[in-house]
Amino acid sequence: MSFGREHDLHKRRKGRNVGLGLVLIGFVAVIFGLTVVKVTEGEFAEALSGVARGE
Amino acid sequence: MAEASIDKLYSDEPEFGDFFALLKPRVMSLVVFTAIAGVLAAPGVIHPFVAFVSILFIALGGGASGALNMWYDADIDGVMARTKRRPVPSGKISANEAKDFGLALSALSVVMLGLASNWLAAFLLAFTIFFYVVVYTMWLKRLTPQNIVIGGAAGAFPPIIGWAVVTGNIGFESLLMFALIFVWTPPHFWSLALFMKDDYDNANVPMLTVTNGRRSTRNHIFVYSLALAVVSLAIYFSSLGGPIYFVMAMLLNLKLVFAAFKLWLRSETQCTVDNSILERKFFKFSLIYLFIHFGVIILEAKINIPWPGV
Incomplete structure (x- = not known):
């Protein structure tokens, strides 16, 4: 079955899919950012305290 | 199938915004603001991105409990003028979909908060969701006029969670x-x-x-x-x-x-x-x-x- 033109139903589904896509991209960005922060967390603490690692 | 019958069949299909409405965005704004206060007022410093992610998942946990509330309270919401246009009573989203959505987001938000900050904060978020959904929504709301008094505790947890994110204690x-x-x-x-x-x-x-x-x-x-x-x-x-x-x-x-x-x-x-x-x-x-x-x-x-x- 096909529609000659875009039905309102398609618009709604498209909106839902785009929304979900953006949420998933955001989630990936959060996981990536968190990974970077966790890996470099010691460096952040040192930068705040002004004490270099090993000193 | 004629297009008119398709219109009728799918007219109630949910949009993205209906799922967002399940999270009770207005309540979420209070959760976010008070959790930020907890994070910023706590003694100690955490990485700004960890703070951002923690508040994001505290908000998501609050939203998840809102979705579970809408699942359980669909009958009440359908009667009250203030709530009858919510996604479940209006027929946009089924009660079971709201329940599954709420459970999935609850698990995701608690695990992600634990990984991002610490497990005390994650436990407090899980307890908040439990308190709002089970103690307030399922138990007290329909039982006692003190429902708001005790149930209000659920909405009061976000600054404690925010504080725990930074300090690891209460x-x-x-x-x-x-x-x-x-x-x-x-x-x-x-x-x-x-x-x-x-x-x-x-x-x-x-x-x-x-x-x-x-x-x-x-x-x-x-x-x-x-x-x-x-x-x-x-x-x-x-x-x-x-x-x-x-x-x-x-x-x-x-x-x-x-x-x-x-x-x-x-x-x-x-x-x-x-x-x-x-x-x-x-x-x-x-x-x-x-x-x-x-x-x-x-x-x-x-x-x-x-x-x-x-």
Whole structure:
């Protein structure tokens, strides 16, 4: 079955899919950012305290 | 199949915004703001991205509990004018979809908060969701007129969680912030119940206005407003307080107690004649009251003016 033109139903589904896509991209960005922060967390603490690692 | 029948068949299919509405975005804004206050007022420093992610998942956990509330309360929401356009009673999303959505987001938010910050914060978020969904929604809401009093604790947890994100423990100051929201919640919702007149009655929810009457509700609002002023001023004597907090708390509490006193004096005839104007004003003011309190707590945490006697 096909529609000659875009039905309102398609618009709604498209909106839902785009929304979900953006949420998933955001989630990936959060996981990536968190990974970077966790890996470099010691460096952040040192930068705040002004004490270099090993000193 | 004719296009007209397809229109009918799929006219209720949910949009992205309907799933967002399941998260109760208005309630979420309060959760976010008070959690930010908890994070910023706590002693210690965390990476800004960890703070951002933690607040994001605290908000998501709050939203998840909202979705589970809409699943369980679909019957009540369908009767009340204020809630009948929500996604489940309006037929956009089925109750089971709301339940699955809420459960999935609950698990995701708790695990992600644990990974991003610490497991005490994650446990507190899980407990908050449990408290709101099981203790308040499933148990107390339909059982006792004290539903709002005890259930209000669920909405009071975010600053404790925010504090735990930074410190890894529960501080006395975070308990004071908890107390502020806890004591603020009942008069806020009772004033709503006063001008939503028949809503709770029609839905058979044992709200104080239904079980004890409107006179008793006015008495309760006045007494709780006095208690709220005490908690608000107690915060001044903790490390959260400062000169700006003191001035703002004094002004806000004077207005709060005066407004509650005017509600207490009112007769039901006056209320009917002016379409509950003072009750509506009290409800709106109580929102401003809480937002300014937490706004000033954030401000004091960041500027730290030297102030004698604190």
